Amino acid sequence: DAKTTQPPSMDCAEGRAANLPCNHSTISGNEYVYWYRQIHSQGPQYIIHGLKNNETNEMASLIITEDRKSSTLILPHATLRDTAVYYCIVRVVESNYQLIWGAGTKLIIKP
Amino acid sequence: KAGVTQTPRYLIKTRGQQVTLSCSPISGHRSVSWYQQTPGQGLQFLFEYFSETQRNKGNFPGRFSGRQFSNSRSEMNVSTLELGDSALYLCASSLAPLGTNQPQHFGDGTRLSIL
Numbered sequence: 243d244a245k246t247t248q249p250p251s252m253d254c255a256e257g258r259a260a261n262l263p264c265n266h267s268t269i270s271g272n273e274y275v276y277w278y279r280q281i282h283s284q285g286p287q288y289i290i291h292g293l294k295n296n297e298t299n300e301m302a303s304l305i306i307t308e309d310r311k312s313s314t315l316i317l318p319h320a321t322l323r324d325t326a327v328y329y330c331i332v333r334v335v336e337s338n339y340q341l342i343w344g345a346g347t348k349l350i351i352k353p
Numbered sequence: 354k355a356g357v358t359q360t361p362r363y364l365i366k367t368r369g370q371q372v373t374l375s376c377s378p379i380s381g382h383r384s385v386s387w388y389q390q391t392p393g394q395g396l397q398f399l400f401e402y403f404s405e406t407q408r409n410k411g412n413f414p415g416r417f418s419g420r421q422f423s424n425s426r427s428e429m430n431v432s433t434l435e436l437g438d439s440a441l442y443l444c445a446s447s448l449a450p451l452g453t454n455q456p457q458h459f460g461d462g463t464r465l466s467i468l
Contacts, residue, residue: 274454285357285443285459286396293454329396333451340409340451343396 378446
């Protein structure tokens, strides 16, 4: 079973920041949090990952709470092309670091 | 830099046949993993290869097998196809094996339909 919980769907207005939450309350100390997104009929696209510090790259920012039980992916200026299913994944030590995928959040960017 | 390339993109087979899917990883990536994606089960891990050796295996029957070549290209084979094998098969590559913090990068998959 996935170690993460995400809302099934979210809306965001074009040009605004999209904040996608993820709960991972059973995460272990050495397990990273990864974010991917999947646009219809394409393979998942890697976005960002982190352990305990906040991370930023050209696509997004990742904010991880101090207790590491939850995180937020931030798309600073959402565009219509950001409409996709977003997956928050913890790479699980017990399953030999396999990525265990949940159902993700369907993010719809509205004009 | 070219991404992960999977061929073919689409495939139609009938029950009982076998199929081979191909994956070319990003140049320099030595780890290749395979996943099955279906609407009901989501993305499920099949296996991982690194340096021509299978390092990890998911909970799939022995009809699902794979291999990796010395140039890191990988193939996945499914024998005695069943209707339930209809799915999108995804290949992902990374610089280092699972167990490191290297992200995986995915191809666009092969959509396999079983009639």
